[in-house]
Amino acid sequence: MNEKAPLYYVLSSIEGFGKVTTRKLLEKVGSVKRLFTEAESLNELSPAIRRKLLEARENPPLWEEANRVLSLAEEEGISIITIEDPNYPMLLKECADAPLILYLKGNIEQLQQPHMLSVVGTRNASSYGRFAVTKLLEGLAQKVPDLVVVSGLALGIDITAHRSALELGLGTIAVMAYGHHFVYPYEHRKEAEQIVQKGIMLSEYPPDTPVERHRFVARNRIVAGLSLGTVVIESAQKGGALLTASMATDYNREVFALPGRITDKYSAGCNKMISSSQALAFTSEKEIIEALGWQNTPSTLQQTTLASSQPLPEDPILQLIAKEESMLFDELLLKSDLRASDLSSKLFDLELEGYIESLPGGRYTLAFR
Secondary structure (H helix, E strand, C coil), X not given: CCCCHHHHHHHHHCCCXXXXXXXXXXXXXXXXXXXXXXXXXXXXXXXXXXXXXXXXXXXXXXXXXXXXXXXXHHHCCCEEEECCCCCCCHHXXXXXXXXXXEEEEECHHHHHCCCEEEEEECCCCXXXXXHHHHHHHHHHHXXXXXXXXXXXXXXXXXXXXXHHHHHHCCEEEEECCCCCCCCCCHHHHHHHHHHXXXXXXXXXXXXXXXXCCCHXXXXXXXXXXXXXXXXXXXXXXXXHHHHHHHXXXXXXXXXXXXXXXXXXXXXXXXXXXXXXXXXEECCCHHHHHHHCCCCCCHHHHHXXXXXXXXXXXXXXXXXXXXXXXXXXXXXXXXXXXXXHHHHHHHHHHHHHCCCEEEECCCEEEECCC
16 A cells, blocks of 8 residues: 555545645645654644644544555555655646545556547537547547547547547546446446556545535546646537636646537537637647647657658649648639639649648648658
């Protein structure tokens, strides 16, 4: 057993100590061990906090419960990591309200992967929403093969993200709002078993913590905190996905949203975030890679090199785009001798043949080939 885990368990169980308070307390004192073993460590604390810590120190039932929970986890093959463990996720640790203890099953090495992306959305996903998740992750898998997809194992967009990641051979982390004794919804138990084999089932709660509604909002902060970016695929104007996106913004992380039709109820939240500049609109993996600075991953660099090393056909439009890296339709119209209708037709053919990609705003760039 991690020797400091009981100390962190007791600290996180003290009534009235929120996660932000405990982090500030640890920063002030220096270590959790000092809090519980060195009397002088309490001298600089307020009387109220000092009293609560002294009560916790002398509370045998609380320490017995800590040992029971942690022994149970160990017996069931559940790994326990504390916030000072080197395996603790770096980005999550940056969050002021990060959990002091994590309980997990699976490939612990995925916690240290540099490329994590959270994918969230409505439980009432449309066929288009599910298609968009799969298409996005297919594109990312080609260019960022060490990607780890983070989500919450819920119905709709969440489970689609996990399934797609598993099918594509990507890492995936399912963040639970309950203990490892449970899977919710129960029909996702097969996927949960697969995630244990190929990814991580992760919780901040002891193994026997039941499913209760109020914990799901707290769970969302971990989904947001693990990743450099959060992608929202379909959401109504209110819902858990928008809460997760808001938390990601609070953590100074990038938020992306899939634009949808103004008549679609479950695109209203995404469209609102985009129009109010709370999220970046995306239509392909390329915008996400660029916004997160992932262009220099080995696979992306290799594809870029291949694209530039393969000779392009002697086509004046292609040569113009290659020279400038990307160009607007109007810029191409000015620099070519083509009429607008002929240029549109030409660009359509080049995109169909896989030589170029169209970007938002009428911009064109060479495609990875």
